[in-house]
Amino acid sequence: YNIDLSMIPYLTSFVRFERNRQPQGSEFTHGNSPLFDAAQQELESCYRFCFQSLLVDLAQYHTLCETYDFLGVDGLGSQTIDHVFVDLRAWKTDYELEYKRYRAINGDKTLARDAAFRLFFLILAGELGDEANDSAKAYNAVLFIVPHPGTFKYRTRTILRADEGFD
Template identity: 60%
Template structure:
């Protein structure tokens, strides 16, 4: 078996997957080990890996897809994040709260001066939605350097997501909020602020990846609100 082949057919939990193992440390090591242990082997079989189908979809098509694929159940998101950790996927890279927040803001329309006219530059909603999952992963799996200071930074990022419903749909906003409230001590003032934006939300607001959605939710947002 040639372990240098990038796309490899692996049966995981009885389901066949065609995977670029170069992106996944654990599966790359698994393929390499099996190739050495059974040089004449033609089939790679691995036991079940929780939510592997969702994990692969996130790797292949962007982490934003994870919100669409999972129900609004925080325990399922915990399992998915643990699977990513097991697979050796570096979700965060070198990013921390500030860098993730900057990517969240990529959804907003910017303006550039050209020939004495300001031209609108459409925001990158896919980048922002991927960043939302990174924030979720950080909240559920990350370690914080300064619990008090960082909790405020995370709250501001959560509030940004909750307050931009044209970019971040119902399941995303609901799970981000639930993760924050599970991980940190939340003040009554913070709960009231989050309630203000989520009031009237329904599950009918399906999480899509339509990057042409109108950015009508660029409301007056105070990023320093606590």
């Protein structure tokens, strides 16, 4: 692998340790991490590709979140459920008044699809702050995603509903 180490804190520490141990070495080998290929692809491109690259199997998503945790990757980007919910609504068309007429401004589906993964990561990682209030917000966010197949694809909607909290 040719990896940008700035995105993965654990590997940055690993390489620093190996350089101190073997100053003349330029290539370092680390053992396998489960779903590392999927994790690296998502870090290099966008989180929404997670839903395309993995099967609709909740265990794989748990493993991916554990891999992110092991690698020290902040899948949320320090965002709360409120930030994620704002990004989920970013795909909606907005209207702006211009010369006495309203002009449609298309929403950002890419941002909304990435927010869907961040929501899922937030739920799986159990990083909801105020448990009762944030759980209700997460539930409402999932209910917001499910009826919009044009923006959120089948796998995204299915895996979000598959979580234990949404039976």
